Amino acid sequence: MSVKHALLALLCEGPRYGYELKAAFEARTGDAWPLNVGQVYTTLARLERDGHVERDSEDVDGHVHYRLTDAGRRETRAWWDSEVTREAPPRDELAIKLALALTVPGVDVRDVLQRQRTATVRALQTHTRRRARLTSAQRDGTAPAGAGTTAAVLVLESLIFAAEAEVRWLDHCEARLLRTADPNGARP
């Protein structure tokens, strides 16, 4: 996804400069997708070109703040009012890889499956630990006030559910492969 709409949404709260936008984006999305500050400024330049943002004041440190224009506000509204499309999903490298591993000779599909399972479980461990840090900070009262921490927890849980679904799919692939290999359906 482009970060364009995320930046527009953050600017609805008031003018910000590039680094502030990067920090706000990462805090609310659980540091799941770190942003390159250069990417933020490139996006701001495009948004400015398209008339969605304009330069606001410069602070004492020389940071250029950007603020939303009316067109930018309408663009953001349109984003909230539309759904994220799931009909034409982006190419899934893993699904493609498994399809090819199954059909191209000389590949041990169970090894491919296990390597991926390990990697996905490792990612799941990482998401689970990040979430545990956030929820324990919430419990101890050391998390920043506001809904930002809850937002970050929900984003991490989205990654947790997606990784879990992937492991289940890998398990399903393996079970189906074993069943296909043995027409009687017996377990090895």
Added chain:
Amino acid sequence: MTAVLELRAATRTHGTGPTAVHALRGVDLVVRPGELVAVMGPSGSGKSSLLMLAGGLDASTSGEVLVEGVPLSGLDPAGLASLRRRAVGYVFQELNLLPALTAAENVALPLELDGVPGRAARELALRALDEVELAPAARRFPDELSGGEQQRVAIARALVGDRRLLLADEPTGALDSVTGEAVLELLRARVDAGAAAVLVTHEARHAAWADRVVFLRDGRLVDEARSAVGWTA
């Protein structure tokens, strides 16, 4: 640091000859204090066999299983039973709480079986129930508790006294996802406080609470996942 649990080339074969079933084949595994290890694998891969050997509920055909440095093969049945009661706690999907006993009596039972006097056993049981935030339910019977509460009683029973090794087989089986996560959090807290645990599960989301996730296939450990990110910042 001494491992709480160690499997050395642990092998379990049922039957002999061409019909022999190889449940576990030469599994090496070390679990230290403060470590939670999850075991994943398809049905029939040997997960439950591993847990049975680790808890001394079954004996290996070859290889060795050590609990707190003690080789289980060197123990007579009485010694094995004593070690099981003293050092090992079990949480199974079937909770096996005794319906005629209160929550506190269920938790105190393994201590009393091991010769701890009634009053002392009851105090330890109440402390264990307090740790799982169930002290107010101490006098209630299992059928007066929710599924999640019963599971917490089972965990308190598994950890009561000075048990260092906790073995859990699908401990969140019948629970909804939020209650299930709470059980995992509880396990995690006990491990962080110094216990060692082995968790058998087919739920990747639950296995992710472990320090290490090991994968079994056809009775062999084939891989291991370990995140580089720690539990605390």
